[in-house]
């Protein structure tokens with residue numbers, strides 16, 4: 522049972538008050554996909570992320586079409602303003618997966634393209650997102666756009682709980698499309714099941730350029746995520762490598 526609160530008649534799911542322990546450890550199957558340079562960067566220091574060629578983008582959009590949900594961090598929304606729909610291959614509106622944005626402080630701009638009506642959008646936020654004084658106005662505007670807001674976590678989105686909640690909503694598989702900070706959060710919590718990377722024959726360099734997995738990093742090799750090679754092949758001018766995450 523979810524406890525729900527009303528903010529000016531707008532229902533926000535507040536899962537921090539949810540003590541239900543049913544279905545714990547039942548989560549969507551998560552595929553982490555990125556296009557990266559050979560040195561592991563997701564974009565250049567000036568946020569140029571044109572890495573994949575046309576065939577690789579078609580590969581990504583086939584995955585988008587096949588999953589229930591597609592997830593990004595608010596960093597990617599603010600930097601790229603993505604649509605997160607299936608638009609590089611033939612598709613109908615019904616083929617678009619549910620878009621999930623992980624955004625602890627509701628920083629999402631109201632004109633972000635992920636808030637358009639091409640697909641359902643869920644914003645995962647936190648208990649303390651309301652500290653900004655204009656937050657109720659923003660929630661009202663998001664509600665007008667039929668955006669679903671889920672609160673889980675106090676200051677930072679609780680990704681483990683979020684996965685359980687999404688699974689209960691019928692989202693059985695998710696394409697995780699980064700960026701590096703959210704990818705770390707997902708790997709750190711052992712929430713990723715499969716990895717697919719397109720590696721472009723390019724070197725971007727730059728200490729500040731985002732990488733496939735950023736965050737704090739594991740301290741030892743013993744702690745790190747271990748992968749088993751599943752498949753690899755040439756595509757465009759690069760290669761695609763697919764791994765299963767060893768659990």
Ligand SMILES: NC(=O)C1=CN([C@@H]2O[C@H](COP(=O)(O)OP(=O)(O)OC[C@H]3O[C@@H](n4cnc5c(N)ncnc54)[C@H](OP(=O)(O)O)[C@@H]3O)[C@@H](O)[C@H]2O)C=CC1
Nearest residue numbers: 555556563564594595596597625678699700701702703706
């Ligand atoms: N080449 C590719 O395939 C791709 C490239 N990119 C690139 O990646 C870059 C963006 O990456 P980045 O800046 O790291 O942003 P992310 O998209 O990874 O978003 C990170 C933000 O998510 C929020 N967040 C909330 N809860 C969590 C949590 N539990 N764990 C982790 N994050 C959480 C945080 O913001 P808050 O605290 O406000 O909630 C955090 O700063 C861009 O340059 C983009 O172009 C992105 C995707 C794919």
Ligand SMILES: Nc1nc(O)c(N)c(N[C@@H]2O[C@H](COP(=O)(O)O)[C@@H](O)[C@H]2O)n1
Nearest residue numbers: 555556570572573601603604605606698
């Ligand atoms: N796989 C992949 N290759 C690249 O070269 C990329 N730049 C990305 N970026 C991701 O796709 C999002 C854009 O999506 P829309 O086309 O607007 O639907 C972008 O925000 C990244 O998540 N991915």
